[in-house]
Amino acid sequence: MPIPLKPHPTYKRLLAELKREGEKLKSRWEAPVYRCVELKWARPKYLISGEGTRQRGSRWMRPNNSRVMHAASTETLALKESRQAYDYYGIHKPRQNPRVSVELLVELQQVIDLRKLREILDSPTIEELLGEDWEKLNSSGVETLAQTVGRAIHDLGYEGLIAPSAKDRRGRNLIWFPDQLLSESRISISGEKQLEQWLA
Numbered sequence: 001m002p003i004p005l006k007p008h009p010t011y012k013r014l015l016a017e018l019k020r021e022g023e024k025l026k027s028r029w030e031a032p033v034y035r036c037v038e039l040k041w042a043r044p045k046y047l048i049s050g051e052g053t054r055q056r057g058s059r060w061m062r063p064n065n066s067r068v069m070h071a072a073s074t075e076t077l078a079l080k081e082s083r084q085a086y087d088y089y090g091i092h093k094p095r096q097n098p099r100v101s102v103e104l105l106v107e108l109q110q111v112i113d114l115r116k117l118r119e120i121l122d123s124p125t126i127e128e129l130l131g132e133d134w135e136k137l138n139s140s141g142v143e144t145l146a147q148t149v150g151r152a153i154h155d156l157g158y159e160g161l162i163a164p165s166a167k168d169r170r171g172r173n174l175i176w177f178p179d180q181l182l183s184e185s186r187i188s189i190s191g192e193k194q195l196e197q198w199l200a
C-alpha cells in the first residue's frame with residue numbers, strides 16, 4: 001500500500017504566487033510532441049489517458065492526485081526520457097523490450113511555461129525542481145517541491161505546463177492534465193487508426 005504523502009509546506013505560498021503572476025508565465029502550445037512507450041502502452045486507449053501516472057505519480061504530480069500526461073518536444077528526447085527507469089536503477093536495457101515512438105498533435109491554450117520561472121519567482125529555481133529525486137522522496141512519504149508546483153498549476157485550472165527535460169536541459173517537455181483541457185484545445189494521435197490496426 002502506498003505511503004500517504006505529507007503535503008509540501010510551500011503549497012499555499014506557491015499557489016498564491018502563481019495565482020498572482022500566472023499571466024506572466026502563461027503560454028500556448030501548438031506543435032507535435034512525442035512519446036516513446038513499451039508496446040503494451042502504445043494502444044490509443046492507454047497512450048493519452050494519463051491514468052498510469054495518476055496512480056504512480058511523476059516528477060510534476062504526486063500519486064493519486066490527477067491524471068497527467070508527459071510528452072517530449074522531439075523523438076530523440078522522448079527516447080531519452082523513456083530510459084529514465086533503466087538509468088535510475090542502473091538496469092541494462094533489455095534487448096527484447098521493443099518500444100514505439102508515437103507523434104501526438106497538440107493544441108493547448110493555457111499552460112504555464114516554467115522556463116520563465118526565474119524571471120517571476122525568487123524560488124524555487126528550475127534546477128531545484130529538476131534535481132529532485134522524486135521517487136525516493138515519495139517513498140519516504142514526502143511530496144516534492146516540483147510536485148507541489150504541478151499541483152498548484154493544476155488547482156489553478158491551467159491545462160498543464162512546459163518544462164525543460166531533466167534528461168537534457170536543451171529539450172522541452174509538455175505535461176498536461178487530460179481532465180482540464182479547454183473546449184478549444186486538441187490532443188490527437190498521428191496515425192491512430194494504423195497504430196490500432198498494427199497493435200491489434
